Amino acid sequence: MTTPHTKPSNPTDATDASDRTATHExxxxxxxxxxxxxxxxxxxxxxxxxxxxxxxPGVVTDSIGIVTPVWRLAKLFADDRNRVLRAxxxxxxxxxxxxxxxxxxxxxxxxTRELTRRTLVTAGAVSQRVARAEREGLVRRxxxxxxxxxxxxxPTPAGHALVERSVDAVLGRESSLxxxxxxxxxxxxxxLLDRLLTDLHGRIGPAD
Numbered sequence: 495m496t497t498p499h500t501k502p503s504n505p506t507d508a509t510d511a512s513d514r515t516a517t518h519e520x521x522x523x524x525x526x527x528x529x530x531x532x533x534x535x536x537x538x539x540x541x542x543x544x545x546x547x548x549x550x551p552g553v554v555t556d557s558i559g560i561v562t563p564v565w566r567l568a569k570l571f572a573d574d575r576n577r578v579l580r581a582x583x584x585x586x587x588x589x590x591x592x593x594x595x596x597x598x599x600x601x602x603x604x605x606t607r608e609l610t611r612r613t614l615v616t617a618g619a620v621s622q623r624v625a626r627a628e629r630e631g632l633v634r635r636x637x638x639x640x641x642x643x644x645x646x647x648x649p650t651p652a653g654h655a656l657v658e659r660s661v662d663a664v665l666g667r668e669s670s671l672x673x674x675x676x677x678x679x680x681x682x683x684x685x686l687l688d689r690l691l692t693d694l695h696g697r698i699g700p701a702d
Contacts, residue, residue, distance in 0.1 A: 539563055560690075571668070578667050582660045589664070591623045592632065592657035595649050603648040605638060632656060 537545075539562040543555035579586060594612045595602050604612070610620045624647055627633040632653035638644035649657065672680055 574671065575664060578663050582663045584656060584660045587623050588627055588632065589657065589660050591627055592649055592653055593661060595647065596657050603646045605644045605646055609647060627653065
């Protein structure tokens, strides 16, 4: 979405495209390039928009220059991240789970309810992720000392070591992928994407 540090770092996840996103990873597979009125065509977004205006005079095409590159980038990033995760020996869902726990700070314990809120997936999906990670020796579950029926989840030493290695691999790789833009350009793009994402969350809500 390293070995444990003396001072915990604060990696951000594939999967907070939200808290989502593993490091910032969206839930589920990226959509295929062929989806949508601008996908499946390897010409520039400008050429696609021009073709639609030629074929459908008056059609609104101003979104194509934004949405089509975003779809294509999502596919490229997702495919590349999957290769990195396979090499690291972890899947995106497990990285998402461990990353959320890692970013929570000491003592790195969250209830299953809080995990559901932070990962933006269903309670059932979180339960399956936790159960699988527990079987693999990456997390442990125990009753909340505060009482009630809450269950806390925490990484084991093996889980902590795995997320450290995986986050360094993912974020290091993805940092190298955006070096085609200057630092100022990256900051501007990040700000604009955040504004657009915030606006869309407010108007159409988060993805299912």
